[in-house]
Amino acid sequence: MLVKLPNGQEQRVSTESNRPVEWFSEENYLFELSKLREKLRDWLKSGPVIRPLRHYNLVKSWLDQELIDLSISRPRARLSWGIPVPGDSSQTIYVWLDALLNYMTVAKHSQSKMNIWPPSVHVIGKDILKFHGIYWPAFLLAAGLEPPKSLLVHGHWLVDDQKMSKTTGNVVSPQSCINLVTATGLRYFLMHEGVPASDGNFSMKRMVRIANSDLADGIGNLVSRCCGKSLNPLQTRLGVSPSSFESCGTPGSDLLSLLERTPDIVHDEYQKWNFYKGIDQVMALVRGANGFFQTMEPWKLKKEGQLDQLNATMAVTLETARVVGTLLQPIVPSYSERLLDKLGVPQENRSWDFARLRWTTTETALGSQQAVLFPRIKFD
């Protein structure tokens, strides 16, 4: 864009960096991107390659036009650091070509267990869509290699609807967020509030509120209610059977219904990268469990000596907590680990197969850890 200098002259500057720009010409090697348009189109059509759909459409519209060949080298005279062009040491490979190969280097060679090229999903920010939706797949296709099977393109975090910038002074430091709410709290907030197709609005206040409400209060308190020695002196988790729910009447059958349908819905939302919707479903289940517990009033059942119903109530609630912990593993792994540890769930029983109600007669000892999964954060 054109800006006016103090001396009255006008200067063109970059719209992003505000640094002066000028015309010049030089010789470079070019990558024949123009010859790859059809291959890129074929890749785009091969499935839900780019999501959300708006970004897929954007790349599609770029491929509706001719592609211009891409400069991929610079004269060594002004770019001495880097990989020399094979057979012509007067030119250096431009960094934005070879840098992308780091994805492949890590994926293919770091550990034998992880030879996973092409990746099933590559997560990127929307600002680098052209590189990852056009150039990178083109380089790979030209080399006879497979591009990623899909790209998940997410929006940006704004602050009060404004881009973060040093100039505006509204930059949010991830480390300061972690210091305040822990990595778990930050992750939870980002996944809870992140709608892939649109930019999010970041707020420290809102982050604390959401982390507290869900991780400390909703789930953390529920687990505390069940695991406390007051209601659970033997510190065990009893098995659940259909009669566990039946003996709790309507509240039991209502919770059973919720518990049965939630995992599939969550799975479908996760598959579509709609983590925020999946989290909504999980939290609805948590609220259902708290409501069930409140209705059953196990502290009264204990006083009255109704041990069968007390046991059923505890078993049902703890089974629900187990499912919740399993469902939330992709969202908040270490929090879920603590939860599942507290419930005495073996490591081999934490995969997705166990992210649903399971009938069992097995009695499991609770972990001896402190039951505070997520301390409430003081703020304001």
Next chain:
RNA sequence: GGCGGCGUAGCUCAGCUGGUCAGAGCGGGGAUCUCAUAAGUCCCAGGUCGGAGGUUCGAGUCCUCCCGCCGCCA
């Protein structure tokens, strides 16, 4: 200029394939409980579904125009 996306309660969103003229969470107000991370539960208030017109028995949902925001191309 052309094309595309978005606009639903204070905030974040769902609903968007026409049918209880709208829901959830957070926030706010009130009540209640004490097993529990002062948590839980219940109740209430909050909505011109950007605006106008149209189609239809019926529109937040379909069509047209306008307003605002964002993006791509030129």
